[in-house]
Structure formats: structure tokens, C-alpha cells
Amino acid sequence: MTTESRPGLRERKKQRTRDAISDAAIALFVERGFNEVSVARIAEAAEVSKRTLFAYFPTKEDLVVxxxxxxxxxxxxxxxxxxxxxxxxxxxxxxxxxxxxxxxxxxxxxxxxxxxxxxxxxxxxxxxxxxxxxxxxxxxxxxxxxxxxxxxxxxxxxxxxxxxxxxxxxxxxxxxxxxxxxxxxxxxxxxxxxxxxxxxxxxxxxxxxxxx
Known part of the structure; x- marks a missing residue:
């Protein structure tokens, strides 16, 4: 792997993580309602920590908008x-x-x-x-x-x-x-x-x- 390709791979990995978190959140919100789903439940569904979730989405609303x-x-x-x-x-x-x-x-x-x-x-x-x-x-x-x-x-x-x-x-x-x-x-x-x-x-x- 060349040095030049690593940033691109990192960005793609970050985008996949971001998409996975958002997809999990929206699926839960649609099924149960926005107010009924906790951030902890979203993190669990996306298989990430709450810290990681907030690194990508500072607020719960950001998961949607x-x-x-x-x-x-x-x-x-x-x-x-x-x-x-x-x-x-x-x-x-x-x-x-x-x-x-x-x-x-x-x-x-x-x-x-x-x-x-x-x-x-x-x-x-x-x-x-x-x-x-x-x-x-x-x-x-x-x-x-x-x-x-x-x-x-x-x-x-x-x-x-x-x-x-x-x-x-x-x-x-x-x-x-x-x-x-x-x-x-x-x-x-x-x-x-x-x-x-x-x-x-x-x-x-x-x-x-x-x-x-």
C-alpha cells in the first residue's frame, strides 16, 4: 500500500462507519420513534461506542439531518x-x-x-x-x-x-x-x-x- 493511498482508505473507512451509524439510527427512529430511541441503543445497533458515535454526530438530530x-x-x-x-x-x-x-x-x-x-x-x-x-x-x-x-x-x-x-x-x-x-x-x-x-x-x- 502506498503512502498516498492511506488517506483515501481512511476516509472511505470513516464514511462507511458514518453511514452505518446513520442507517442504524434512522431504522430505529422509523420503527420506534425519535424520542423513544436512546443514543446508547443506536451505538449498540451500529456496533460502535457512544464516544465514536458522538465523534461523527455531535447531536442526536444530526443522525438524521x-x-x-x-x-x-x-x-x-x-x-x-x-x-x-x-x-x-x-x-x-x-x-x-x-x-x-x-x-x-x-x-x-x-x-x-x-x-x-x-x-x-x-x-x-x-x-x-x-x-x-x-x-x-x-x-x-x-x-x-x-x-x-x-x-x-x-x-x-x-x-x-x-x-x-x-x-x-x-x-x-x-x-x-x-x-x-x-x-x-x-x-x-x-x-x-x-x-x-x-x-x-x-x-x-x-x-x-x-x-x-
Missing amino acids: HRMADHETESARVVRARPAHTAPLDALRDHFLDGLRRRDPITGLNDMPQIRELTQLIFRTPALIDRMQRFRAGGERALTEALCDTTDAPELIARMASVQIIAVQWALSMENFERLISGETADARYPDAARSAEQAFALLANGLATVG
Whole structure:
């Protein structure tokens, strides 16, 4: 084994441990409820010590919400990476529509059982709802910074735009999730989901036309 390969092996081993802990935790939470499962029980199921568990996940809520961590600053990344002469709102609309086509879980349009169970777990658990609100606020801050950095919008305008954009994205995602929970399939829901997204972003454009 070369010296250069060891860091990669260590990282893969750490990722496998992280995944095993999270998988064990979510399976227990879905089966028994978030508040009914202790950290000690999760560590036992994952075959790690409590110390190891907390090294990977500082709080119990992190065992769940880390699955969505990459999405917190996703809108900001889309704005920063958008093609030249593309308005931020257009880039975000196209990205959301692409997420619907790909059945990205963050759009609410994914009916895989494990995704549905995870989402239901989050929205029936007050502690996890609170974490998701902080997640949403972090997304608003990151998008505000991206708009300030890549457009001539003043900070106040960028902040108000970010609040509206993130709120619309969440509302669209929740509508899709609730429709799937009520019995619709993702494929059946898709045409209406895409149409709703187009309409929602068009409404935003009426008030945010000057951004960018």
C-alpha cells in the first residue's frame, strides 16, 4: 500500500462507519420513534461506542439531518455557478425543475419507501422540525451572500429575495410530499408538480425582476 493511498482508505473507512451509524439510527427512529430511541441503543445497533458515535454526530438530530446537509447551501451554489447573462431566478427555476425530473428527494417528489419514511420521520418530530428551520435559515443566509456577491442587488434586497425564494422552494416541496403521502405516485404527480413550480417562479419573477 502506498503512502498516498492511506488517506483515501481512511476516509472511505470513516464514511462507511458514518453511514452505518446513520442507517442504524434512522431504522430505529422509523420503527420506534425519535424520542423513544436512546443514543446508547443506536451505538449498540451500529456496533460502535457512544464516544465514536458522538465523534461523527455531535447531536442526536444530526443522525438524521446530515442526510440533507448538502442541500442547505444548494441554492447559493446554483446562483454562483450559473452561466453568464443568466438571471439568478432563472437558474434556480431550471435547477428545481431538473430536480423534479430527477426525482430529487429535496423536491418532495420521490416515492421510494425509505425516502418517504425519512421525510415523515422529520415532519412528525418537533426536534427535527426545529433543526430543519435552522437548515432553512442557513440556506437563506447563503443565498443572500451569493446574490450580493454576484449581482448589484443591495443587501436588503438580496435578503428579501432569498427569503421569498427559499420559502417558495420549501412550499413546493411540501406540497409534493403531502400529495405522495396521500397516495399519489411520483410519476403521476410530476406534471402538476412541474406546472406548479413554473407558476410559482413566475410569481416570484414579477416581484424580483430587478434582481440580477
